[in-house]
Amino acid sequence: MPEPVTRHILNVSGGKDSSALAIFMRDRVPNMEYVFCDTQKELTETYEYLDKLEAYLGKPIVRLNAGRGFDHWLKMYGGYLPSSRMRWCTRMLKLRPFEQYVGDDPVRSYVGIRADEDRSGYVSTKPNIKALFPFKEEGINKADVFRILEESGVGVPDYYRWRSRSGCYFCFFQQxxxxxxxxxxxxxxxxxxxxxxxxxxxxxxxxxxxxxxxxxxxxxxxxxxxxxxxxxxxxxxxxxxxxxxxxxxxxxxxxxxxxxxxxxx
Ligand code: SF4
Structure with a gap:
């Protein structure tokens, strides 16, 4: 049996770092697959921004989660709102759909952690998913991210005028x-x-x-x-x-x- 082909996948959140990474990688990995885990509770600015990014990338950003958004899982969790201590939302709406999409294929997953950050990020425990951190490897910092976004013409999401993060409009991490x-x-x-x-x-x-x-x-x-x-x-x-x-x-x-x-x- 032939060896399965390794897939290259970049999970875009609608935030500045993963978007800049998508722009950065576009010509470096032409067979990249772009995905977005849609909680169905994102800001309209995020959806508009994804359309803009998609146009720049020249290929679709696959929307995961169709039909199974936040409200479905809220019901499954007995109506308990998620919190930083009980973050079922990230697990069910972001991690799980991504792993399901990947399946058992060998995958390189590109993560937008910058060189000036000390977070380690989500690394799947699935043995077939290998996380790569191109910004860390290339020494790309926050100023570089803004430069990449600006030079591409994609710019930053409109919500940055009043909010620092992508994600659900009711995210409990909001300031x-x-x-x-x-x-x-x-x-x-x-x-x-x-x-x-x-x-x-x-x-x-x-x-x-x-x-x-x-x-x-x-x-x-x-x-x-x-x-x-x-x-x-x-x-x-x-x-x-x-x-x-x-x-x-x-x-x-x-x-x-x-x-x-x-x-x-
Ligand atoms: S953005 Fe916030 S509320 Fe939405 S899935 Fe992520 S942690 Fe949960």
Whole structure:
């Protein structure tokens, strides 16, 4: 029997790093397969950005998860919202569909961790999947990523004006300021995010996206003012460049508080 052909796959998240990697690899690995694990709860900006990236790459970005989005798995998990401690969403909506797509084929999986990052990233335990880190190998850092995106004409996703990560609009890894950004930029999605929050009528236990507070409490005028004041102070401390700053803020976070690599690259 002939040896199975090794597949080359790049999992795009809709974030800046994996998108820059896709651009970087386009001519280096012409037979690359591009995939996107769709939770069906992404921002419209992400879907628009993927279309733009797809046009640049000149081949389709395969959407995985069709028909089995977040709501399906929320039901399967008894209505328990995912959290940083119980992150079933990443497992079921990002990792599993990718591994199912790959099957048992020998695969090189390209991961967009930069040379200036110390995260190790998701490496599948499946023996047929070998992770490669071209940005690390080539010494590509954050400034290089922005340069790659700009020079390609693809640019950065529009949501970077107010949010530092790709992923679900209600992602619990969001910074408080970003919840305000969601309310301002997508009031309809903010209302939908609110509708997932619940209070157990028997125990009084609250299931909220942001620890200890409902989204209404988080974005109440006095609290919102305080969040904005602190965010403005943080920004003054370093650079005046809004785009670089919001990404810099993200990098300052404790790694455990950051979104996983599969959801946000
Ligand atoms: S983006 Fe956030 S909410 Fe969505 S799957 Fe990833 S960790 Fe879960």
């Amino acid at each position: 408080q300021e970003e919840w305000l950004g969601l309310k301002e930029n997508h009031p309809d999605l903010f209302e939908l995010a609110k509708s997932y929050e619940k209070v157990d009528p028997e125990t009084g236990e609250r299931f909220t996206w942001s620890q200890g507070r409902t989204l209404d409490e988080l974005t109440a005028p006095a609290r919102a003012q305080e969040i904005r004041r602190k965010a403005a102070e943080r920004k003054k401390r370093t650079t005046s460049d809004r785009l670089l700053q919001i990404v810099a803020d993200d990098d300052e976070l404790d790694p455990s508080e950051r979104a996983c690599l599969v959801c946000d690259l």
